[in-house]
Amino acid sequence: MTNPAGGVEGLPREQVDQFDRQLTEILKRYPPDRKASAMIPALRLGQTLFGHVSPAVQRLAADRLGASPSRAEEVATFYVMLETHEFGRHLVEVCTNVSCSLTGGDRLWAYLKAKLQLAKAGTTADGTYTLREAECLGSCGTSPAMLVDEEMYEQLTPQKVDQILGGLT
């Protein structure tokens, strides 16, 4: 699957090189004969570099880790933080589990749907935001909470949400 030029299945060569360099660092954490253990970090790296974990990214990770492509697919489709399809430029995930909703999480979810003009979880028409509900984020004391591009924001109010989204580039 790897062509001599270093590009893989239409993935840009520059990013593939970057993937290989950063994967070398990640692999220092695992015994040399246990490279497949790095599947989650490898796929996350792929998501960062290529936008989402497409089948080509899955095959790239599997190839580099000496694992089967089906292993990569199994992992890519199991974990919610791995995106197998394109999504918005910003990912907004609001916790609506019990502790958050007791302090306003469910209302924030409704507020965000209205603000982004979405009837349910999904991506805005302009592709800027993907909005969805999150499960408990471990911020039950400082609730309600949300993740924006994988960073946590806590003790939220609609005003704070406006500020946070307004500050995104």
Added chain:
Amino acid sequence: MSDTLVLSARWGKPDSASLGTYRADGGYGALDKALGMDPATIVEEVKKSNLRGRGGAGFATGLKWTFLPKDIRPRYLTVNADESEPGTFKDRYIIELDPHLLLEGIAITCYALDIHLAYIYIRGEFAKQARALEKAIAEANAAGVIGARLLGKKDFDLQIHVHRGAGAYICGEESALLESLEGKKGYPRLKPPFPAVVGLWGKPTIINNVETIANVPWIVQHGGDAFAALGIGKSGGTRLFGVSGHVNRPGIYEKPCHYNLKQLIMEDAGGILGGRALKAVIPGGSSSPVLAAHEIDISLEFDAVKAAGSMSGSGGVIVFDESACMVRALARLSKFYAEESCGQCTPCREGTTWMEGILEKLEHGHGTAADVAKLEQVANSIAGNTICALGDAAAMPVQSFLKKFRHEFLEHAELRRCKHGDHGWGLTQEPRDAVAGPVRYAR
């Protein structure tokens, strides 16, 4: 009851997460002491301490350690930082505010058990906490605290690495965690064999929760008996209890493990929001059976909560005031278990989705009394019929809510609506100032 702080003593000090301040406060002194001890003696002290697992199961830590086969190497340590049980938010503060306490606990544990490679499995959503750990590990390596020689003087090498998950509650289950760490989807394994015998990469592996391991330095420094004396009976030490929901002062409170639940809610956490009456309490994370208001004057010690019909679990206490709708709350919890069921066992995969559907129907006024009976039947059919504890965890809230608050479910069926309307989550739904021990988080 003792007011000794084992875990949160350094929280709130300036730069508490740095190696410099940790050492200035005597940090890594317990490791230094441990290196002069016979490893078997350390294990004995931990056994004497009555330390029980803080992840939820409350299993005796020292006893778990003795399950390692004597002659198989390598062995591994995996620290469970997957903290995902709804209502649980304690380990993150150990990691954010005193990560070297955890690293010292890991180093001592590894030395005691002849382990040279440890992983901290941290949930993917904890980005800030993962960075805090990476930084602390880098500091400890650079200073020669860990690495080729422990504290730069003992001929014992130790590598500690962070492994980040990617969003899956099931990976907090120890055998699913191992699958995930091996680069697979998080399907729990059939037990036995237990991980202490066949664990990571088929080798003996000890898996302990963050809070559990963070107690080890204190135990070595002060002795197992002193730790046991902080608690009661078979439960030693203090615990980080997390209080969330309808209380005036939510947050983390370190208390002896037999602290009174009512006192924790009514005094420490400032009582019920808006001066309203208490309706219900989930005492140990979302999987633990709910208690009605009149049942909370109990000790939080593991066996005492069990005797009261629930579980002290992860120490995550969720409080509902009288204005909350228990049907809505259970519907949301059931959605969680349906989302997080890994799909391996049919009763759990199908049953959790079924329960979620029935509860949504009831909450929105489309359910009948027959649906309430069906809900209970489904829960009873999941419990005890799955490989891991997630099935029971999904069934227990349903069974207990129906037992304690059945009238609310039947009322929804009778009225064909939720009488709370838009206020199902209570009359006051807003953030409040919170605490983590002495640290205050202003809203």
